[in-house]
Amino acid sequence: MEMQELLDTLIEEGTDKNKVISELCSQNPDIKKGISDLIDQYENRHKILEREDKIIKTKDGPKKEAVAKLILSYQRKIVNYAVAFLFGKPVTLSCSNKESEKAFDKFKEHWKSLKMDSVLREFSRKIFVEKEAALLIYPQIKEEGTEKIRKLRCMILCESNKDSIYPYFDNYGDLIAFTRKFKVKNSDGKEVEKLTIYTADAIFDGEKSDNWIFSKKENIIKKIPVIYAFQNECEWNDVQSLIDRQEMLISKNADANDYFGNPALVSKGKLKNAPSKGEVGRFFQIEGEKNGSGDITYGDVEILTWDRAPESIKMEHSINDNFIHGFTNTPNITIDTIKGLGNLSGIALKLLFYDAILKSQNKQEIFGEVLERLINLLKVMIGGLIEKTEEEGFKKLNVEFEFGDNVPLNTQEMIDMLSVAAGGKPIISQVGAVSKNPLVQDSVAEMENIGKEKEESINSINSKLNESFS
Numbered sequence: 001m002e003m004q005e006l007l008d009t010l011i012e013e014g015t016d017k018n019k020v021i022s023e024l025c026s027q028n029p030d031i032k033k034g035i036s037d038l039i040d041q042y043e044n045r046h047k048i049l050e051r052e053d054k055i056i057k058t059k060d061g062p063k064k065e066a067v068a069k070l071i072l073s074y075q076r077k078i079v080n081y082a083v084a085f086l087f088g089k090p091v092t093l094s095c096s097n098k099e100s101e102k103a104f105d106k107f108k109e110h111w112k113s114l115k116m117d118s119v120l121r122e123f124s125r126k127i128f129v130e131k132e133a134a135l136l137i138y139p140q141i142k143e144e145g146t147e148k149i150r151k152l153r154c155m156i157l158c159e160s161n162k163d164s165i166y167p168y169f170d171n172y173g174d175l176i177a178f179t180r181k182f183k184v185k186n187s188d189g190k191e192v193e194k195l196t197i198y199t200a201d202a203i204f205d206g207e208k209s210d211n212w213i214f215s216k217k218e219n220i221i222k223k224i225p226v227i228y229a230f231q232n233e234c235e236w237n238d239v240q241s242l243i244d245r246q247e248m249l250i251s252k253n254a255d256a257n258d259y260f261g262n263p264a265l266v267s268k269g270k271l272k273n274a275p276s277k278g279e280v281g282r283f284f285q286i287e288g289e290k291n292g293s294g295d296i297t298y299g300d301v302e303i304l305t306w307d308r309a310p311e312s313i314k315m316e317h318s319i320n321d322n323f324i325h326g327f328t329n330t331p332n333i334t335i336d337t338i339k340g341l342g343n344l345s346g347i348a349l350k351l352l353f354y355d356a357i358l359k360s361q362n363k364q365e366i367f368g369e370v371l372e373r374l375i376n377l378l379k380v381m382i383g384g385l386i387e388k389t390e391e392e393g394f395k396k397l398n399v400e401f402e403f404g405d406n407v408p409l410n411t412q413e414m415i416d417m418l419s420v421a422a423g424g425k426p427i428i429s430q431v432g433a434v435s436k437n438p439l440v441q442d443s444v445a446e447m448e449n450i451g452k453e454k455e456e457s458i459n460s461i462n463s464k465l466n467e468s469f470s
Contacts, residue, residue, distance in 0.1 A: 004199065006020055007204060010204055025179060027166070035130050038234045039160050041234075041236070044076075048251055049071070051069050053066050053067055054067050067255055068254035072246055078239075078328045082235055082360075085360040086403070087117070087403075091371065091403060093111065095398060097396065099393075102390065103390050103394050107394070110378065126161075130158050131230055133165075133229065134178070134228040135157075137226075137381060138152070138225060152378070164182070166180075175224055175226075175228060177198070177224075178226045179196070181194070199219065199224060200224055201222070202216050203217050220385075221380050222380075223380055229366055229367070229369075235328060245320060246321070329355040329356055329358065371401050379395075379397055379399070431447060434446050434447055434450070
């Protein structure tokens with residue numbers, strides 16, 4: 001049975017709707033495994049918090065003593081770096097066809113209205129954590145006075161946003177159906193299970209009471225309004241065991257510091273009149289004690305300190321930290337690592353972030369396809385639903401994109417190289433230099449002021465020359 005015929009059975013009486021839903025949700029079940037655990041790890045709900053308290057024996061019986069449960073947010077750092085190097089600098093959009101400039105300007109307006117640069121960062125973050133997510137693009141109608149304003153909106157569908165998503169691909173890898181399961185509260189405050197199925201021809205909306213009840217409406221854009229993407233593993237998959245080990249090491253070390261980190265007083269003999277805490281010029285008085293032969297002996301007072309923790313713990317912690325950053329291609333940039341590096345050249349900066357750059361380029365395999373599908377979907381929806389007068393222009397529109405480079409640049413080195421290549425001649429106009437000046441807010445007004453000052457200076461010189469020869 002063809003997919004469309006199968007879906008049409010949802011609105012027929014007496015059909016087994018659960019069987020159809022199960023079929024739509026049957027592909028790639030492994031991607032769903034452990035998503036809740038990944039969200040917990042990213043949200044700092046770690047296994048170390050389950051560490052059992054220590055049981056100590058006292059004269060009053062066993063007593064629980066709290067142990068350290070320290071969390072290290074490696075997962076967030078790994079994901080944040082991956083997002084920053086991929087979409088930290090917004091994607092550059094361009095159009096080489098001058099006939100489509102008007103449509104391209106409209107496209108960029110809607111891209112900005114959708115806050116797509118921010119959406120792409122959050123979308124990639126969800127995928128890096130949960131392994132899968134989807135963008136749902138839908139039209140929204142607002143009434144302003146007598147006019148109805150249409151605009152596009154965007155939602156990120158994922159497990160942490162309370163959505164269960166199920167793509168369905170054909171034998172050629174093309175998305176032919178997309179199912180979204182979610183819950184809403186009805187007027188009585190009770191949660192109702194809902195389901196929406198998107199295909200290129202129709203959209204099916206379902207609600208479950210005792211049984212599933214579905215309605216069908218035409219999909220007028222003839223495209224599934226969803227961009228789905230996934231990866232097989234979360235970003236920290238290869239180092240989770242090392243992160244668990246790091247947290248246990250640092251927690252046990254904290255316990256040891258609580259026991260042995262502070263100095264302790266050891267008294268050899270009977271201590272009399274012990275000084276109080278904070279007393280200046282503290283004095284310890286030791287009473288003499290008779291030994292077995294009747295002689296009086298006097299004891300001593302010593303301060304017991306823990307000189308240092310075992311070097312093996314420090315070494316293991318350092319090795320684990322290096323492996324965690326290395327295996328996830330995450331730069332370990334701290335004040336200590338950059339101290340003494342000086343003014344790095346452009347090549348040195350690239351090498352410093354080379355692991356993260358390679359990782360970002362690998363991610364572009366996934367998100368390059370995401371951007372292509374997103375741009376094509378937006379062109380159809382903007383031209384067909386919002387800017388109908390420009391529909392033909394949007395059909396001809398060819399939008400190209402380029403990922404941004406988020407690596408810091410050595411601008412001075414680049415300028416020096418260009419100046420040498422130009423034989424010492426000027427390589428930028430005064431207008432261009434003023435427009436690039438971060439201290440200038442209005443470059444046009446600034447150029448006018450520079451022109452006036454130059455004219456006033458010339459007039460002043462001419463006036464002085466006239467006075468000299470008069």
